Amino acid sequence: MRKQAACIGGGVIGGGWIARFILNGWDVNVFDPQPGAAEKIQQVLDNARRSLPALADVAMPSEGKLCYCDTLEQAVENAQWIQESVPERLALKHSVFKELQRYCKSDAIIGSSTSGFTPSQLQKNSVNPGQIFVAHPFNPVYLLPLVEVVASVDNSVDLAQQVLQVLTDIGMSPLLVRREIDAHIADRLLEAVWREALWLIKDDVATTEEIDDAIRFGFGLRWAQMGLFETYRIAGGEAGMAHFIAQFGPALQWPWTKLMDVPELTDDLIEKIASQSDRQSGAYSIRQLERIRDDNLVGIMRVQKAHNWGVGKLLKAYDQQLLAAQPQPAVIPSNAEPLIMYEGRVLPAWIDYNGHMNESHYLTVLSAATDNFMAYVGVDEDYIAKGGSYFTVETHIRHLAEASLNEELQVTTQLISCDRKRMHLFHRLMHMPSGKLLATGEHMLLHMDLNSAKTCFASEDVQGRLEKIFDLHVLLDKPQGVGSAIGVRS
Amino acid sequence: MRKQAACIGGGVIGGGWIARFILNGWDVNVFDPQPGAAEKIQQVLDNARRSLPALADVAMPSEGKLCYCDTLEQAVENAQWIQESVPERLALKHSVFKELQRYCKSDAIIGSSTSGFTPSQLQKNSVNPGQIFVAHPFNPVYLLPLVEVVASVDNSVDLAQQVLQVLTDIGMSPLLVRREIDAHIADRLLEAVWREALWLIKDDVATTEEIDDAIRFGFGLRWAQMGLFETYRIAGGEAGMAHFIAQFGPALQWPWTKLMDVPELTDDLIEKIASQSDRQSGAYSIRQLERIRDDNLVGIMRVQKAHNWGVGKLLKAYDQQLLAAQPQPAVIPSNAEPLIMYEGRVLPAWIDYNGHMNESHYLTVLSAATDNFMAYVGVDEDYIAKGGSYFTVETHIRHLAEASLNEELQVTTQLISCDRKRMHLFHRLMHMPSGKLLATGEHMLLHMDLNSAKTCFASEDVQGRLEKIFDLHVLLDKPQGVGSAIGVRS
Numbered sequence: 013m014r015k016q017a018a019c020i021g022g023g024v025i026g027g028g029w030i031a032r033f034i035l036n037g038w039d040v041n042v043f044d045p046q047p048g049a050a051e052k053i054q055q056v057l058d059n060a061r062r063s064l065p066a067l068a069d070v071a072m073p074s075e076g077k078l079c080y081c082d083t084l085e086q087a088v089e090n091a092q093w094i095q096e097s098v099p100e101r102l103a104l105k106h107s108v109f110k111e112l113q114r115y116c117k118s119d120a121i122i123g124s125s126t127s128g129f130t131p132s133q134l135q136k137n138s139v140n141p142g143q144i145f146v147a148h149p150f151n152p153v154y155l156l157p158l159v160e161v162v163a164s165v166d167n168s169v170d171l172a173q174q175v176l177q178v179l180t181d182i183g184m185s186p187l188l189v190r191r192e193i194d195a196h197i198a199d200r201l202l203e204a205v206w207r208e209a210l211w212l213i214k215d216d217v218a219t220t221e222e223i224d225d226a227i228r229f230g231f232g233l234r235w236a237q238m239g240l241f242e243t244y245r246i247a248g249g250e251a252g253m254a255h256f257i258a259q260f261g262p263a264l265q266w267p268w269t270k271l272m273d274v275p276e277l278t279d280d281l282i283e284k285i286a287s288q289s290d291r292q293s294g295a296y297s298i299r300q301l302e303r304i305r306d307d308n309l310v311g312i313m314r315v316q317k318a319h320n321w322g323v324g325k326l327l328k329a330y331d332q333q334l335l336a337a338q339p340q341p342a343v344i345p346s347n348a349e350p351l352i353m354y355e356g357r358v359l360p361a362w363i364d365y366n367g368h369m370n371e372s373h374y375l376t377v378l379s380a381a382t383d384n385f386m387a388y389v390g391v392d393e394d395y396i397a398k399g400g401s402y403f404t405v406e407t408h409i410r411h412l413a414e415a416s417l418n419e420e421l422q423v424t425t426q427l428i429s430c431d432r433k434r435m436h437l438f439h440r441l442m443h444m445p446s447g448k449l450l451a452t453g454e455h456m457l458l459h460m461d462l463n464s465a466k467t468c469f470a471s472e473d474v475q476g477r478l479e480k481i482f483d484l485h486v487l488l489d490k491p492q493g494v495g496s497a498i499g500v501r502s
Numbered sequence: 503m504r505k506q507a508a509c510i511g512g513g514v515i516g517g518g519w520i521a522r523f524i525l526n527g528w529d530v531n532v533f534d535p536q537p538g539a540a541e542k543i544q545q546v547l548d549n550a551r552r553s554l555p556a557l558a559d560v561a562m563p564s565e566g567k568l569c570y571c572d573t574l575e576q577a578v579e580n581a582q583w584i585q586e587s588v589p590e591r592l593a594l595k596h597s598v599f600k601e602l603q604r605y606c607k608s609d610a611i612i613g614s615s616t617s618g619f620t621p622s623q624l625q626k627n628s629v630n631p632g633q634i635f636v637a638h639p640f641n642p643v644y645l646l647p648l649v650e651v652v653a654s655v656d657n658s659v660d661l662a663q664q665v666l667q668v669l670t671d672i673g674m675s676p677l678l679v680r681r682e683i684d685a686h687i688a689d690r691l692l693e694a695v696w697r698e699a700l701w702l703i704k705d706d707v708a709t710t711e712e713i714d715d716a717i718r719f720g721f722g723l724r725w726a727q728m729g730l731f732e733t734y735r736i737a738g739g740e741a742g743m744a745h746f747i748a749q750f751g752p753a754l755q756w757p758w759t760k761l762m763d764v765p766e767l768t769d770d771l772i773e774k775i776a777s778q779s780d781r782q783s784g785a786y787s788i789r790q791l792e793r794i795r796d797d798n799l800v801g802i803m804r805v806q807k808a809h810n811w812g813v814g815k816l817l818k819a820y821d822q823q824l825l826a827a828q829p830q831p832a833v834i835p836s837n838a839e840p841l842i843m844y845e846g847r848v849l850p851a852w853i854d855y856n857g858h859m860n861e862s863h864y865l866t867v868l869s870a871a872t873d874n875f876m877a878y879v880g881v882d883e884d885y886i887a888k889g890g891s892y893f894t895v896e897t898h899i900r901h902l903a904e905a906s907l908n909e910e911l912q913v914t915t916q917l918i919s920c921d922r923k924r925m926h927l928f929h930r931l932m933h934m935p936s937g938k939l940l941a942t943g944e945h946m947l948l949h950m951d952l953n954s955a956k957t958c959f960a961s962e963d964v965q966g967r968l969e970k971i972f973d974l975h976v977l978l979d980k981p982q983g984v985g986s987a988i989g990v991r992s
Contacts, residue, residue: 239714
């Protein structure tokens with residue numbers, strides 16, 4: 013069944029929601045009567061398409077359909093999830109809710125992207141307050157996983173659970189805020205920094221660029237992975253967090269910051285900030301800055317994925333979700349044909365400086381085919397847990413053609429020979445649907461006892477399956493290139 | 503001439519300074535009469551040795567000598583740079599300065615790691631106030647480049663220039679603060695966040711872990727690369743920064759934060775924070791957290807190095823500095839030995855279900871060695887930008903032994919043959935320092951015109967370098983396994 017979302021308001025935040033839903037396979041209806049809205053949304057979608065799939069190591073689902081609606085009614089009538097991202101004025105939000113609740117399903121979920129208002133404020137005078145709640149995301153919405161979810165006493169526990177499920181399904185990390193509070197959590201922290209930064213500029217202590225450098229060459233690098241408390245836990249050392257607070261605490265009483273005073277936003281101060289920012293970043297267009305930011309975000313998040321830490325753990329769980337939702341590989345024929353052992357697409361992370369799939373990822377794909385073949389003959393997780401497995405002892409790859417981003421790939425596998433300890437595989441990596449041969453992989457594997465780290469016989473069950481395949485594959489022509497050596501043949 | 507630093511106080515911050523100086527080739531005298539100081543410093547040094555060199559793509563200089571001194575006099579008498587990192591009490595710092603100025607050279611530079619005091623406060627009653635200034639670093643000092651430099655009217659412009667030069671030489675990014683102000687810049691921003699975070703915990707709006715997640719799954723990921731103003735510049739879109747401030751400004755008047763009120767640090771509140779932090783991070787020891795943090799920092803910084811952005815630009819400049827200070831390796835080796843073309847460690851992301859480095863990552867490492875060899879013979883970024891490159895057309899890997907997490911790897915490269923279009927490489931992937939052979943990689947590459955996607959001749963310069971290497975490598979024995987084919991040899 014198709015999943016249907018409606019996005020009301022298509023600015024930077026609304027556009028980010030649209031991109032996240034679409035790229036996760038949801039159909040999205042958009043209502044935004046502003047001139048130029050479709051163009052802005054298209055730009056956000058372009059950015060999202062080049063970055064969100066680069067976080068995954070498995071293929072994303074097929075994109076959902078995007079539909080621009082002329083009326084609010086059309087947009088919301090069939091939607092399961094309605095996301096409101098209109099400007100931050102309470103009266104405007106109230107009028108949008110009043111209008112859309114005339115048309116939407118009574119069990120539709122209505123999330124608000126508000127950065128400041130509480131759900132109780134949003135729900136006031138609503139005919140169905142229980143379907144309205146806060147789902148506050150962070151820019152760029154298609155990449156940053158955080159979304160603050162805030163409910164009031166009028167929201168049911170059941171709704172909260174549905175909300176967390178949907179947000180998790182689209183790869184986000186919902187943070188259910190324990191109590192209603194103005195500006196939730198993150199924006200309260202951001203506001204504190206913002207006020208202090210405005211004072212530092214007004215008083216000529218620092219420029220916009222110096223403040224940014226003070227963040228990104230220092231604590232910003234820590235906060236991308238740990239945050240405030242875990243970082244200070246380390247600073248406190250083995251003496252512990254209580255010791256650290258006792259040490260650090262007194263400094264809080266010193267009159268350092270000017271936080272509750274707000275510098276008056278005179279024309280002079282605004283011009284000062286704007287011109288400093290131009291000097292700092294004016295060499296780049298906003299589009300360029302967006303892409304620089306997104307490429308860095310992908311890299312910073314992928315580092316943590318490689319280390320199985322923080323946001324990287326979320327990304328790994330997201331991969332598992334994506335995999336579980338995908339159709340399993342095609343049924344394998346039992347006639348004399350090479351077996352289809354891999355189907356997928358060229359991922360953004362596999363592209364090198366030449367713009368093509370990097371040579372090392374040919375082996376990523378060929379290895380996956382080997383793993384799938386092993387599982388096919390019975391060497392699966394259970395078998396390995398019992399102490400048996402195959403190790404590759406030799407690999408010969410011939411690179412025959414290039415592959416580019418998002419191209420479909422297929423690997424077929426032919427069993428060249430086998431005995432109780434050895435299997436000799438030949439993979440053909442092809443572009444699909446053309447069937448063009450991109451590479452061949454020839455692999456010799458030995459069956460190992462994982463406890464003794466010595467070779468041993470495969471189980472009779474595995475051996476029986478291998479022999480049945482071999483009885484068919486021995487009828488096939490010997491593949492071109494099998495058993496060849498590398499050398500200059502001039 | 504040896505460079506001599508003295509570090510007074512060897513806690514987390516002092517130890518970080520010591521590590522940064524030592525790893526950049528400075529000799530360091532340490533004075534810290536606290537029991538256990540040497541052990542703590544050794545731990546910081548161990549962490550630094552495994553992470554700081556991982557930021558560089560060139561070798562670091564030979565380590566300087568570390569000397570624990572029994573007296574302040576011994577520590578400072580010959581030092582060019584004296585770094586004070588004693589606890590944050592003004593009277594204590596005054597007494598340290600008074601004592602050490604009796605013994606140090608009059609032109610020695612005395613930096614204070616103070617996070618809160620101004621240089622004028624530090625200099626009060628000093629016999630030579632002009633040599634004392636603020637150099638405030640960030641933990642871990644051996645990795646984070648930011649150091650806030652603050653001078654008073656008593657410091658000369660000449661001193662400021664010397665200070666910036668030394669800090670740049672040891673790979674830091676000095677931020678010269680324009681005006682003396684309590685807590686400089688970054689800690690004012692941090693304090694604002696810290697106060698608000700304490701309120702959120704006291705009022706049960708969030709736990710320590712929820713606040714950390716609100717940071718590291720959201721704005722923390724942005725701040726590692728841009729900071730506050732450049733991030734908001736993007737959010738403001740093409741309408742510009744002035745428009746953004748005018749929109750955002752009014753929200754500052756709303757009474758969101760509680761910042762100037764300080765929550766009283768009662769025993770109950772301290773216990774609450776400490777026990778939440780234990781639940782959040784208690785599964786890891788401080789040593790483990792330090793290494794997780796450092797590995798993530800290295801990765802997050804290296805991503806930006808690959809993108810030539812932010813902290814990555816600093817790292818590239820640092821590489822150039824390190825290179826310039828080193829004797830250049832002869833472009834062409836003068837003896838017949840395989841070339842060392844890769845050194846690194848087995849990363850966590852490379853481990854498979856058998857607990858060993860996955861077969862596909864053998865090629866990740868071998869490909870990196872191929873890339874390094876290409877750059878070595880002149881096929882670098884500039885060359886590729888002009889339209890020439892080598893493509894791998896054939897790869898033969900023999901897997902000879904397993905590699906485990908964090909083990910050190912080295913790849914040496916032997917040129918088997920070459921002509922104007924082809925090069926035939928043989929890599930040996932070894933475990934270090936044992937030298938045990940883990941795998942061999944044999945690779946045939948063709949020189950391509952990237953515009954026409956056809957083979958073409960390499961430049962004469964590249965060809966010349968290849969031939970000079972070949973003239974030496976032809977003297978080597980033909981490696982075992984070269985030119986062999988895969989097959990069952992029973």
